[in-house]
Amino acid sequence: MSHHVCLVCMGNICRSPMAEIVVRRVLEEHGLGEVVTVDSAGTGGWHAGQPMDQRAAAVLARHGYDGSVHRARRFEVDWFGRADLVLAMDNENLRALRRLAPAGTDIRLFRSFDPAAPKDAEVPDPYYGGAEGFLDVLHMVEAAAKGLAEHLARVVR
Template identity: 45%
Template sequence: MRLLMLCMGNICRSPMAEGALRARLQAAGLANDVEIDSAGTGDWHAGDPPDPRAIATAAAHGVDIAMLRARKIEAADFNRFDWILCADHDNLTQARKPNGSRARLALLREWAGCDASREIPDPYTGGAREFEQAWSLVDEAAARIVERIRAGCA
């Protein structure tokens, strides 16, 4: 299975989601069963590491995302990945799926089986509290995704 986490700039929510899921899959012994990546709908931060606050928040939970680099989603991603999981409705709308491509798009938390009404708010203009809230939401989604994979529902 191949999953792409998507947010706006690929420096906050999607790299935290990638890191949380990678860590949970590793702990569950499923790391080799799932390919994970992250991207953004925009290219403003292409090549940059995650926001220092995202790095610090993930590190506080034992997850290292400092090596990740931002990139913009590209047309090839829609055939490379099975699912493109979006942080919020805006990202879902901005992810323009080319005709005939195989990837399916969904909201990350909804696909994971979490409370579908709770998008992952962009913490970029906030502080540590907002980044911790975003971490909590992506980590819950990551835990649910692992359960979903174990149950064969992915």
């Protein structure tokens, strides 16, 4: 069984690509890398084709992750047909995705998979802040990625 997860933020240069890279590693560590595919996108297309924000790439690199190949892209409506689970980084993107989605599409907040976070917790956008915001995002993403992997282990096996 193959399962597809798409992580979505605003421009696909900070939060969702960081989450994509972290989730991929955590899935590999849980033995799920061959059965779950992960990608990311933004609800807006103004960064399409651009690399990850340098601050996001730098914090990933300092923690052993490689974000160098990422290129931003915009979420397309027809992707709902191939994604089993669409995860928004915040409520604004969650609402935008739900407006576009066919009925019955599984769309949730990404941090809802972090057992230590409130179910409505968001991954805040670090774009307009300093480097510390990107580190905070990384910690939130790592925590949610572990919970997501545990959830997917139950779903795909």
